Amino acid sequence: MIVLALYAALFILSMLVVRLFRRHRQRHDFTSRKTVTFGDESAVVPDRAASVISILTIFLIWGAFTGSKFVPLHVPGPFVGQTSFTYSAQNAAGQAADGTVNVTVFPYGGDEPTLATPDPATGFARNQTANVSAWRSVMIRMKNDGGVKVTAIDGKPAAINAPMRVAHGLVTPTAMGSFYFTPDPGMQMEPIWMPSPEAVVYRLIDIAQNGYKGFSLWEHLGSSLWRVLAGFILGSLVGIPLGYAMGLSNWFRGWFDPIVEFMRPVPPLALIPLVIIWFGIWETGKVVLLFLAALWIMVIAARSGVSGVKISKIHAAYSLGASKWQIMWHVIVPNSLPEIFTGARVAMGVCWGTVVAAELVAAEKGAGMMIIVASKFMQTDTVVMGIILIGIIGYSIDILMRVAERHLVPWKGRG
Numbered sequence: 428m429i430v431l432a433l434y435a436a437l438f439i440l441s442m443l444v445v446r447l448f449r450r451h452r453q454r455h456d457f458t459s460r461k462t463v464t465f466g467d468e469s470a471v472v473p474d475r476a477a478s479v480i481s482i483l484t485i486f487l488i489w490g491a492f493t494g495s496k497f498v499p500l501h502v503p504g505p506f507v508g509q510t511s512f513t514y515s516a517q518n519a520a521g522q523a524a525d526g527t528v529n530v531t532v533f534p535y536g537g538d539e540p541t542l543a544t545p546d547p548a549t550g551f552a553r554n555q556t557a558n559v560s561a562w563r564s565v566m567i568r569m570k571n572d573g574g575v576k577v578t579a580i581d582g583k584p585a586a587i588n589a590p591m592r593v594a595h596g597l598v599t600p601t602a603m604g605s606f607y608f609t610p611d612p613g614m615q616m617e618p619i620w621m622p623s624p625e626a627v628v629y630r631l632i633d634i635a636q637n638g639y640k641g642f643s644l645w646e647h648l649g650s651s652l653w654r655v656l657a658g659f660i661l662g663s664l665v666g667i668p669l670g671y672a673m674g675l676s677n678w679f680r681g682w683f684d685p686i687v688e689f690m691r692p693v694p695p696l697a698l699i700p701l702v703i704i705w706f707g708i709w710e711t712g713k714v715v716l717l718f719l720a721a722l723w724i725m726v727i728a729a730r731s732g733v734s735g736v737k738i739s740k741i742h743a744a745y746s747l748g749a750s751k752w753q754i755m756w757h758v759i760v761p762n763s764l765p766e767i768f769t770g771a772r773v774a775m776g777v778c779w780g781t782v783v784a785a786e787l788v789a790a791e792k793g794a795g796m797m798i799i800v801a802s803k804f805m806q807t808d809t810v811v812m813g814i815i816l817i818g819i820i821g822y823s824i825d826i827l828m829r830v831a832e833r834h835l836v837p838w839k840g841r842g
Contacts, residue, residue: 429614430488437488441480486624493623494615502614505561507532512593515579516552516604523578526552528567532595532610535561535618551575557608562617564609566601575604622808627815630808639809640800642792648816651794654710654785655778658717662774666722667767670729671759687726695720695781703788713785720781721774728770732763761836768832772825779821 490498511529518524531540537560545554552575559565569575577600578584580591590597590609599607618626635644672679673687695716702719706712736759744754783795790796794813801809 430492433488434484437484438481441477441484445474445476445480489621490624492614492616493618493621495623495625497624504613504615505532505535506595506611506613507534507561508595510593510595510610512581512598514552514577514585514600514606515582516575517578518551518575522551524552526569527554528606528608529554529556530565530567530596530608530610531556531558532561533558535563559608559610561610562612564607567606567608568603569605577604577606619805619807622811626808627812631812631816634797634809634812639797640792647792647794647797648820650790650792651782651786651817652820654713654717654793655775655782657714658719659721659771659775659778661714661718662721662778663725663771665718666725667729670726670731671733671763673726674730674733674763675755675759683726687723690719691723691727695777696784699784699788708788712788713782713790716785717778717781720777724770724774724777725767728767728773729763731770732766733759735766736762764836765832768828768836772828775824775828776821779817783817 487498487500489495491501494501494504509529509531511527513525513527515523515525527546529543529545531543533540539558539560542558543556545556547554553569555567555569557565557567577587580598580600581593583591585591585600587600587602590599596608596610599609601607622630631644638644639647669679669683673683674680698716698719702712702716706715740758740762741754744758749757782793783798786793786795787799794817798810798813801807801813
């Protein structure tokens with residue numbers, strides 16, 4: 428909740444600051460000359476300043492909550508250093524004594540310091556020392572004689588198995604007269620759950636130089652990219668003609684509509700067992716799964732593109748003596764391309780999301796295979812690195828599709 432609130436606050440603050448800065452600046456482009464812009468999708472273009480600030484905001488929040496050296500400000504981190512607490516105990520004879528416990532909390536992943544020798548105790552309540560890593564807990568065994576019961580911690584009444592707040596942590600007395608100490612974790616995330624940006628960068632450099640599981644980083648990424656492109660292209664080659672047929676023929680629409688609408692909500696991951704049984708666990712099965720992930724999206728996109736063609740344009744073409752094939756190539760196809768490009772971008776995103784699951788089974792290399800194997804060994808830095816690389820490649824492909832759409836369909840949103 429803190430992260431979401433901080434993100435929302437930065438979003439609103441950035442928007443207000445940028446708009447205030449631009450208040451007296453005029454734009455001179457196609458959109459600025461429109462008399463009506465609200466509700467016109469073509470008038471909405473990405474604000475590049477917002478994009479840059481958005482990325483910087485995510486990076487700053489990520490670094491602040493992981494203690495990164497790349498950002499100047501951090502939220503409070505886990506306690507590291509020396510701390511101590513006192514306790515009072517009572518033996519079976521009813522005698523009372525006090526002792527002190529000194530704890531050294533060392534940085535996560537660092538070398539454990541030499542355990543200090545405790546001061547000699549004057550009574551049966553012995554002094555003790557312990558070492559513990561940040562974000563971890565330690566059982567402090569007091570080695571007291573039998574019948575000793577802890578009655579107070581730092582002068583406050585204590586109860587068995589009831590956590591108590593002490594300086595820099597929580598202490599829980601046990602029935603055996605020992606203590607369970609947990610240092611304050613702070614607000615930063617533990618590296619095993621979320622690594623810092625520099626940890627991900629160092630991991631990327633290491634895998635780029637030395638590879639991962641016998642293959643180079645580029646072989647892993649290339650294998651995933653090939654599978655995604657193969658499945659997407661096959662899905663487009665089958666899905667687009669089928670979508671056109673369903674949009675133009677009653678018989679095709681009636682025949683395939685139940686199949687398409689039945690398969691559309693079925694997630695590709697649910698098809699993995701059948702795909703393995705029918706096509707095996709090697710490359711064919713993976714490509715087929717990605718083909719099915721893209722197929723139904725492209726069918727619906729092409730069908731929607733045909734349905735969205737204005738009837739007035741069809742009538743105009745007929746009135747000029749156009750044949751069915753001329754109407755198809757000069758009216759229907761150009762006007763359906765915007766929907767097809769939108770569907771292609773969605774299908775490509777679904778394929779990238781599915782490739783991780785496709786590489787779950789018997790994959791020797793691939794970005795998804797890297798993520799899955801690393802997750803089994805809690806190598807979170809490798810998992811985050813793989814996710815970022817998949818996102819960058821997917822986003823790059825999406826940008827290429829936008830550029831192609833801008834050149835191939837320049838009339839989109841202009842009537």
